[in-house]
Amino acid sequence: MQKTKYTEFIDSLVKTINPFISDSWGKRSILLLSLLFGFYFTNSLISFLLDKPVNTIFLAITIVLIMELSIRSSLISRFSLIIMSINNFRIGSTYALILEAFKLGS
Structure with missing residues (x-):
């Protein structure tokens, strides 16, 4: 068969x-659970802290900074399961933070 742009x-x-x-189902399920746990953890933390007299802008910056430092501080060059699950936790956490910002209109 010919090599066309579509086949490429x-x-x-x-x-x-x-x-x-x-990948194995165990690895995929751990990565999916870490993504969902990151979303749930950050969503519940933000909902809990919105009732308290805390400056939410600094709270959001602190959460994003902690998540970025957790993934950047790893010196492992290849992606192991732990690093990938931390990264998925970070992605879920960032998604929950952005979703909460859209809900609040800020």
Whole structure:
């Protein structure tokens, strides 16, 4: 068969998606749980602290700073399961923070 741009696109798409599909179910479930736990933890923390007289801007900056430092401080060059789960926790946390900001209109 001829090599067209469409077949090259499909081949590159399969090469990109294949590592995510070929992982074990245990690894995928741990990564999904860490993503959801990051969302839940930050959402409940923000909801709890909004009732307190705390400056929410500094709270949001502090949460984002802690999440970024946690993933940047790792000196491991390859992605291990722990680093990937910390990264997924960070992504879920950032998503909850942005969603809360949209709900509050700020």
